[in-house]
Each structure stands twice: as C-alpha cells, then as structure tokens.
Amino acid sequence: NAGVTQTPKFQVLKTGQSMTLQCAQDMNHEYMSWYRQDPGMGLRLIHYSVGAGITDQGEVPNGYNVSRSTTEDFPLRLLSAAPSQTSVYFCASSLKGNSQPQHFGDGTRLSIL
C-alpha cells in the first residue's frame, strides 16, 4: 500500500525555470491538496481539489498551477521559479475534505537558485 507518492524527492532549479512536482495516491481519495513548509511558518495551503476536474486556490496560490484530470494524480506546476519558492512541498489526500485526517507524502525539497 503506497499511500501518497511524491516525485522527485529533491530538485534544484534556476530562477525562471519551470517544473512539475508529481503527486499520486492509491487510496481512492477525493480530496487532494498541496502545501509548502517553511521554517517557523508551519504548512501553508497552496491549492486543493475536491475531486477530478475540480481545483481551487488555497492561502498562497501565486506562482503555482494545478490540475486534476484523474482521481489518483494531482501535479503542481511552477510556471517561472523564483527564489521565494524555495521550500519543502507536501502533497496530501483525504477521503473527503478537511474533516478527515490527511495522508501526506514524504515531500519534495526544492531549491531555486
């Protein structure tokens, strides 16, 4: 049982480059979300999805895009990387929304030079 799988685990980018962080879950969860974790700030919600074909913005959406073409996958795209986007990114899923416990992936550590 893989749970939530994130790839890659580490990535270094140059300012202005674009990339996609992958997230997949095998638990048939409807709700998926992306967070960034920065020292002293906890986790902040970037985007979320309540089901295939439906996405919405969280607390800090600027500079990021998401799509949800299938129940299993929820990729996060950085359009033009900036040093302020250096962070650890976590994908999470739950059966239905935030009343249910979130299952987290192990994160992607992203550095923007």
Added chain:
Amino acid sequence: AQSVAQPEDQVNVAEGNPLTVKCTYSVSGNPYLFWYVQYPNRGLQFLLKYITGDNLVKGSYGFEAEFNKSQTSFHLKKPSALVSDSALYFCAVSPHEDDMRFGAGTRLTVKP
C-alpha cells in the same frame, strides 16, 4: 484573521515524565481540530482529531488532547513520554471543509 498559535518552539521533557504541547486558535465557528507529528525527512502523520463530543480525545501512540472551547485551546498531552516521541508536532485547525491552517510547529525533545 484565522490563525493557529503554538506558543512554544521547543519543549524538553525527561523520559517517563508527562508532556504537554500547547495550541490555541482563532477561527470562526466550530472548527475541526487536529494534531500531526513529523519525523525527519518524512511527511506529517495524523495523531488525533476533535470534531464534537468529549473534550478529551484519545489518539495514536498514547497521545491525547484536551479541547477547551472557552480558551480556544487544544493541547496535546501524554502521561509518560518516550525518547521515540521526539519529533516536530503540528496543531491544525479546519474552519470549514476547504481550508486548513497549521501552527508553526513545536519541536519535542525527550531526554533519557
């Protein structure tokens, strides 16, 4: 503004002693309340949640949390700490289904 506060960056306890990790929140309505634990280089793991009912919630690994509505607090407790409990602990509050706010985290160190 909706917010979650964990007033202690660091909590140190001796093994076998009780531990408390504090959390207070400022959100409207009746939020869902959660505690998560994070070990190095791993994602967060769910410990327990409060939605309604008994103010003392029991969770995984012997942890429990006490909900106090008048003080808007949700403190994490354990009667007897283990060295293996050393980790980063996050309080989280969901004001509604589409929002989740996390505290900044408290690093718990349990010394032998």
